[in-house]
Amino acid sequence: MGLSMSSQGKTYLKFGAATAVILILLSYLAYTGVQDSKSYYVTIKELHKMGDGAYSKRLRVAGNVQPGSIHRTGTHVQFVLVEQDQNLAVDYTGAEAPPDTFKDESQALADGNFGRDGVFHAKQLQAKCASKYAPQQPGAPGAAPSGAPAKSVSQVQSSNASRVD
Secondary structure (H helix, E strand, O other), X not given: OOOOOOHHHHHHHHHHXXXXXHHHHHHHHHHHHHHHHOOEEEOHHHHHHOHHHHHOOOEEEEEEEOOOOOEEEOOEEEEXXXXXXXXXXXXXXXXXXXXXXXXXXXXEEXXXXXXXXXXXXXXXXXXXXXXXXXXXXXXXXXXXXXOOOOOOHHHHHHHHHOOOO
């Protein structure tokens, strides 16, 4: 009785080995892709308390843009985020220019890495205009008259639905 394999057995073995290599490679690529895209949201205070752990992770930090701190050079922007009594210098070097809503006192979310130089190096930047989301002041254009409370969205929708055209 010989120990040699049939040619069909060798073909199955080669096919099985190739399939195993492909599955291992795809698993590795999926794992590293998830690791690269994973980011942790931290406050500025938490970032300052993280120690050496802050330097090796991809992080997201939010705060308000300190007035007068924005310095632009093309798509490169340097500014300071403020949260409560904490400040964080941010250096944004993304491929796109910051959004139009990125202004003094706007809320901003920076995504990147914290450097040993004490500066947060952002690759992505999101912002929303502070004035757009602030409550309206009485007497401001578009504000409800002082004697009548402002209507909620559901009150407006129900009053529009009850109208007969």
